[in-house]
Amino acid sequence: MSPMERIHSTQYYTFFQSDKERCFYIDLGQKVVRLSFCQLLALRQRIWSINIENHFDEDINPHGLEILALCNREHLFVLNTLEVLDLKELLTGAFFLLDIAAQTPSLSPRV
Amino acid sequence: MKDIARQQMSIKVESMDMLNAQIQMEGKASASYLAMASWCDQRGYNQSASFMYQQAAEEREHMMKIFKFVNDCGGSALSPEIGNINHDFTSLEEVFETALSQEIEVTKSINRIVAGAKKNSDFGVENFLQWFITEQLEEEKTMRDILDLFEIMGRDGIALKLIDERIKAE
Ligand SMILES: [Fe+2]
Ligand SMILES: [Fe+2]
Numbered sequence: 350m351s352p353m354e355r356i357h358s359t360q361y362y363t364f365f366q367s368d369k370e371r372c373f374y375i376d377l378g379q380k381v382v383r384l385s386f387c388q389l390l391a392l393r394q395r396i397w398s399i400n401i402e403n404h405f406d407e408d409i410n411p412h413g414l415e416i417l418a419l420c421n422r423e424h425l426f427v428l429n430t431l432e433v434l435d436l437k438e439l440l441t442g443a444f445f446l447l448d449i450a451a452q453t454p455s456l457s458p459r460v
Numbered sequence: 461m462k463d464i465a466r467q468q469m470s471i472k473v474e475s476m477d478m479l480n481a482q483i484q485m486e487g488k489a490s491a492s493y494l495a496m497a498s499w500c501d502q503r504g505y506n507q508s509a510s511f512m513y514q515q516a517a518e519e520r521e522h523m524m525k526i527f528k529f530v531n532d533c534g535g536s537a538l539s540p541e542i543g544n545i546n547h548d549f550t551s552l553e554e555v556f557e558t559a560l561s562q563e564i565e566v567t568k569s570i571n572r573i574v575a576g577a578k579k580n581s582d583f584g585v586e587n588f589l590q591w592f593i594t595e596q597l598e599e600e601k602t603m604r605d606i607l608d609l610f611e612i613m614g615r616d617g618i619a620l621k622l623i624d625e626r627i628k629a630e
Contacts, residue, residue: 386469
């Protein structure tokens with residue numbers, strides 16, 4: 350792994366960028382995952398499509414877990430409700446700091 | 461730090477999300493017009509049927525236009541899932557009333573995206589949608605003009621036949 354710049358951290362996760370490889374890394378605790386830009390967009394779409402309310406519904410999602418297959422199913426993760434929310438927060442912040450999101454309530458832009 | 465993400469994508473993710481929702485809406489409009497075409501075809505309203513087939517094709521074009529735009533800007537366009545299409549109408553007039561309300565919903569949605577793009581200083585998106593704004597005004601007018609025919613000519617069997625003959629697919 351070449352030198353990376355830390356872009357953003359949340360309670361559980363950290364988001365990095367590698368200028369040299371022109372890609373991104375997410376430290377998910379159990380594993381560090383390398384993502385191209387389109388894989389990053391796909392991850393965002395996957396996370397955004399999660400209906401978190403189902404985590405509180407005994408019938409639909411009794412264990413409140415989400416199975417996440419990343420990068421064409423190269424990696425498989427099981428996230429609980431708090432981890433899903435934290436990953437969402439990580440991506441929200443990272444996209445804003447990467448200058449491709451217009452809004453985030455809690456962060457100010459990099460200069 | 462290099463602007464790697466920004467170099468890959470020239471629109472904001474907020475715009476991308478709204479445009480993906482619009483892709484879904486145009487796709488649904490296309491499917492809905494197809495249902496109207498079927499209703500008209502089965503009842504011998506041939507001109508209205510042709511008109512609706514053409515509308516269905518146009519809505520698909522709108523969908524493709526946005527779809528291509530999102531991908532061309534480096535975003536990720538999503539192929540929409542379309543369900544819940546209404547096939548039941550009680551009259552030819554109701555078909556066109558439904559068409560008008562559907563167009564009004566699309567107009568509102570386009571306006572919301574333009575307002576959002578403006579707020580986010582995403583001017584490329586705002587500019588891209590100008591064509592849709594003009595298009596929506598025309599589409600609403602087309603439907604309103606057709607609905608006026610029912611006021612002028614009435615709603616009995618002969619009137620409906622005459623109205624149908626006046627409806628033109630451009
Ligand atoms: Fe349209
Ligand atoms: Fe339309």
